[in-house]
Amino acid sequence: MTFAFSGTMRAQPGHRDDVIALLLADQSALAELGCLHYLVGTNDAEPDLVYVNELWVSAEAHDASLQLESVRAAIQDALPMLTGDFTNFGFEVVGGLGA
Amino acid sequence: MTFAFSGTMRAQPGHRDDVIALLLADQSALAELGCLHYLVGTNDAEPDLVYVNELWVSAEAHDASLQLESVRAAIQDALPMLTGDFTNFGFEVVGGLGA
Known part of the structure; x- marks a missing residue:
């Protein structure tokens, strides 16, 4: 079943875009693993x-x-720029546009 | 800019699937409006x-x-089956796989 995961992470002031750059750096490996x-x-x-x-x-x-x-490397690099305030949820997709 | 919206709604016990059925009933109009x-x-x-x-x-x-x-009709139909406990967030997508 397709799985959706959503969340937020709070960056230290002034570091949001640095964290984003880390997350976007290399996503090819994710696609190979089944990231849609x-x-x-x-x-x-x-x-x-x-x-x-x-x-x-x-x-x-x-x-x-x-x-x-x-x-794991991206998470390690990002941790010092994060406050530790995370929210997230995951769910099995049962249907809908683009499911 | 592409906009993502995520959230949860708590159904009255036993009504989760009824609410889901309402949400999935007719999504054609959403696609016409720009829902991806x-x-x-x-x-x-x-x-x-x-x-x-x-x-x-x-x-x-x-x-x-x-x-x-x-x-609006789906929301009206769903409200009696919901507890009023909602969480959600929206964000402008700046990048990523599938952006």
């Missing part, structure tokens, strides 16, 4: 928040991505 | 929650959809 969508974005109402919406062929594919060396 | 993705789903860890991830050609297209008669 990995959208990164911002909202002017929350200048320090980084937003992510992901879509995967399965929850297992999403979990496997967290073991990727490139993903 | 309208994914609806569930998570066994939260049996009463309905999850939605949307992707629109713009925030304006998303806002316009809320004026659609079919969307």
Whole structure:
């Protein structure tokens, strides 16, 4: 079942775009693992928040991505620029436009 | 700029799937308005929650959809089956796989 994952992470003031650059650096490996969508974005109402919406062929594919060396390295690089304030949820897609 | 919108709504116990059916009933009008993705789903860890991830050609297209008669009717039909517990966030997509 297609799996969607959405979340936010709060950057240290002034570092939001650095975190975004890390997330967008190399996504080819994600696609190879079954990532269909990995959208990164911002909202002017929350200048320090980084937003992510992901879509995967399965929850297992999403979990496997967290073991990727490139993903683990990006997380390590990003952590010092993050406050530790994360929100997220994941769900099995049951239908809808683009499912 | 592409606009992503994600959220959850809590159904009254036993009504989650009724709400999902309403959301999935007729999405053709959404596509015509610029909806690229309208994914609806569930998570066994939260049996009463309905999850939605949307992707629109713009925030304006998303806002316009809320004026659609079919969307307003679906919301009216769903409200009695919802507890009023909503979470959501929206963001401008700056990049990523599938952006």
